[in-house]
Amino acid sequence: MFSYGPKALVALLLLSFSATVTANWQQGEASVAIEGADLTDVRVQAIKNAVADASFKNGSFIAAEDVVLDGLLISSKSVITTQGQIQRVEVMSETVTDDILKVVVKVSFSPLFNCAHDGYNRSMLVAQFQVLKPQQAKYGSIFDLGKQISKRFERQLSVEHNSPKVLLIDKAFTDVNSYDKIDLQEITDKAIYMTREYGRQFVLFGFIRDISLFEQVTEELLTDDVSLRRNFTIQVYLLDAYKHNILYKETYHSEADWEYSSDYSVDTNNSLFWRSDYGRVVLNTINMAVSDVSNLLQCERSFAQVINTEQQSITINMGAENGIKKGDKFTLYKKRLPIGVNGMSHSTLRSYPAVELEVKQVDSTSSVLDMYNPNQFINIELLDLVSPTR
Template sequence: MFRFLLFLLYILSTNVYAQWIEGQASVAVEDAELDEIRVMAIKNAIADAAYKNGSFITAQDIVLDGLLVSSKAQIRTQGRIQRVEIVDETLIDNVLTVTVNVDILPLFECDSDPYTRSLVLSQFQLLKPSQARHGNIFDFGRQVTQRMAQQLTDNQPVVDTLLINQAFMPTSDFNSIDHSQIAAKASLLVKTYHRQYVLFGFIRDISLFEQVKEGLLEDDVSLRRNFTLEVYLLDALHQDIVMQNSYHGEGDWEFDYNETIDLNNSLFWRSDFGRVVLNTINSAVLDVSNTMTCLPSMLPVVSVTPGYLSIALGTRHGVKEGDLFELYQSPQPSMEAQLHYPQWYKQPDLILEVEHVANRSAKLRSSDKNVPLIAAPYDLVSPAPLM
């Protein structure tokens, strides 16, 4: 088996179930470089899978960009394809044949507003820190979180990510996550960061194991390492976990048992295990982005002045002057009650219009002078539906 490419392109993802389609292509090597032929064969195999699914994507539509990784490759293109797994690659009689499984999103548009979602990313911790002693990678959780933030920032235009240097909850609560815990922590994050979504989780397993392949004369023993990621996406305003997934990968551990690994060195991230970690993170990031795209945008009111209110959403999130929003309020009399018992009711006669917008904030007023604006901090605003 050869090693393959990590492919990344921007798309607007949708929150629907994808389906895996098999594609295959064969290309004669002749006098060309094998790496060039491999790229061509992978492109053609992806296009073949897309065609079987009814999506007309040619090999020329697929742009490949990335580093050599393990046998899992990932791609997103044209809003239809988001992941590719190389199933098999053979070279027989100077003909390279590639078989792929392609994760294809059905063409579908959800009833979603156009604004970028605001996300708080908290630190992912090791559930079993003792597993980090092999390689002395005790900083592994922080490194994984940073790379998750980087992938969300670089490759997911629908998400505005804020990385914080704290965990959402201690590892001791992993097996007993309940609503009361979530409600208290969610209310604090809303107050502090004025963002709707929180991404948190745990690194469940980074254990080492030996993989044994029986041979004619002697067994082939390789050292491999697990990577299991538990991911939760929380709507902090509604205090609901809207996505919970577990992701697993494993790769060759190319280092000695007692060797100290520098996690800031690219040599680690170019190793087989490092590439598996990045691929696994990318799978989680794609699913988070897909989920958030079709969820409603709601923002807490940051401040109120006579006739105006402010929200933490601005031009970088797609807000423009003249955009319209609705106001939601709670029947609970206090802010604490509002945040702990989130039952919101729309003010039926009030439409808010953006009068001034900055990079990360906007000032809204009533669009009808005959309808007064009566609001309080931690009331909610949501985009008004298009008429």
């Protein structure tokens, strides 16, 4: 078995496709002669060819067009998100025979989205991931793993298709011990704070639940092989801060060999760590979560906050970097927080389609909208919301 660790994520562009009804897996393979070339380049090309082979078998035709050298695909398993049907890619095997590298992949094809994307890049906040059991980080001294995980989420979300405009902050969203008992009132209170402080619609946050070590025994013919392995379990949340509700909650688990001794202090800023078995598995787990979150965002409605009001115009906190351009039309929404029978507030949004809002001026992070309201007087206030008119 041959395994190498290139710093590459193969970005695939779907050129044409035949729609499928349900997701399915398809196997593909490819062989590339090494002939003295760099093994990283050879492996990247072999993976691209194998994915193309799987796509052809699935009734699709794709072309691999880009290779992003950013440490995202550095193991035998990866997640790739595209505009089309390819959902995930797993490298099943890599073998070298007579100076020829053969790669076998398994590709997941999913149905195309049945929702209409509004064309705007969402605004997102990534809060710091926390290690729930810091004592588990003592082995290897990986106490800053949460900070590194947050950076990886921010980086990978930023290169997704229709990528959100991501801001990474050095604060956690909630208390480190409360991941299993987040209640609606807490979500509402913190969402209100987040929107006032940062003005981002979505908040990605979570916890590193388990990084414990364990021994795995593999039975051999003459002796048993004992390897030291380490868990990596994260819980990921996606919050719509404007609507005060959790859109997504999922736990991801993986494990890999831990090759460092008990007295070795790991430098998580060093690329050597991320090329290790454990580092590669951590990256691949983050890739999977990023893929799921990005797919979910495709169907979510974009909202922007009103940050300034004048007599016949308003300013919102989305601009050219979000894809807004002159002439775009928006609908006004006002937030209501009625108190329920249990004493907790529940956020609702009320639309005002009679208020016509059209973009007249755009800069990178904000836009000025002219307001036309021929039928009735509506008092637009700071922190009111607007959304693209459908």
